Amino acid sequence: MLVGMSPRHSAAEARHTRERIIERSVDLASVEGLEGLTIGRLALDLGISKSGLLGHFGTKEALQLAALERAAVVFNREVWRPAADATPGLPRLRGVCAAWISYLEREVFPGGCLFVSSTFEYDGRGGPVRALLQRQFRAWELRLTTEVRRAVTTGELPPDTDAAQLVFELYGVMMSLNHAIQLYGAGRAPALARAAVARLLAT
């Protein structure tokens, strides 16, 4: 029996442990990559045993999926929710982009946007992780596209606006920003991103 290491075995404590694991996984994965995440180091980091950790998920893949789903919750909280109260259409679109830039600038995920880096990590491979990534990106693109279309119907954006084109370019701005921050640190990049968004979303 170790002193100060009293293990808990209630269902409530188990849920709490699971939360701790997932949260730490998201942070670690954003730095080391979803694949670079290792059970051993994660367990050591959390002060629990490998088998105790793996008991919550069964396999590493299940842990990766849980981390990705949690990351989506965080992304939603940081990027969508701040602008959810804004008027639908262009104002909300501008709010989302502002929050998006801020989210990258504040490095909510210490190693950059987990979704972007994970996409490149799972380039050639298949499997459930990649399938989840695809679904998540599709969902986010659909949200943006819907908002762009709304801005078009309200006349806030020109009637000949190609929604897919605009979303494609907004994505590009955010990826360029993410890349610049990760490679050089912030610098001028956030200002460049804001200027690009302002031009893309000009009336």
Place this chain on the structure above:
Amino acid sequence: MLVGMSPRHSAAEARHTRERIIERSVDLASVEGLEGLTIGRLALDLGISKSGLLGHFGTKEALQLAALERAAVVFNREVWRPAADATPGLPRLRGVCAAWISYLEREVFPGGCLFVSSTFEYDGRGGPVRALLQRQFRAWELRLTTEVRRAVTTGELPPDTDAAQLVFELYGVMMSLNHAIQLYGAGRAPALARAAVARLLAT
């Protein structure tokens, strides 16, 4: 003595072997990542022994650096050279972007642009590999920025053009394209990228 497996020991053959290793490394790394590249599988893939392979580079890191430098040669050949003969300024800039999009579309690196994916892979880490990546990106950005400035002085681009801003956005277009291709396959993405470039480089 195995039949048909006659080993070569001349210096010329050694150079050839080295080339084969590097070329295969670039392809593999673009799919599996620079870190995901493993000596054992690479050696097996090439039909040589691990130790024979490692003898050419000493360490895995040296192999990674060699692969990155080779990737830069390929990138230069595929993206810069096709436009090198064009008139400096806007025509050359347009040529580079066209070649850049084509390079991503043809998937010259089967797992997408090795530089972009490597950047995200080495997010938080330091070390020589990351330093080389930074140098390579700086050099490429400098080339683009120089070309943009030239187009401004010739009057092909507006005099108030912010070169860093334009390069930042061109980067974004290419990253968005790279991302779309890797995640969904080509689809409309190349056309979207061309339209975005055309708008960014309008006179």
Place this chain on the structure above:
DNA sequence: ATAGCGTCCGACCGATCGGTCGCTATATTG
């Protein structure tokens, strides 16, 4: 002819990977 050099191999190393298994200790249920 032969000595030396460089290429490449096979065997092996310690570390670490994801994962399994049997067990203990506790919380919950009847």
Place this chain on the structure above:
DNA sequence: CAATATAGCGACCGATCGGTCGGACGCTAT
């Protein structure tokens, strides 16, 4: 209180990782 369910642990597994080492082989210069 007794029985059951389960969180978590420690030991262990086979596979694979990057890397080392001694030697076999063949080219080349003397």
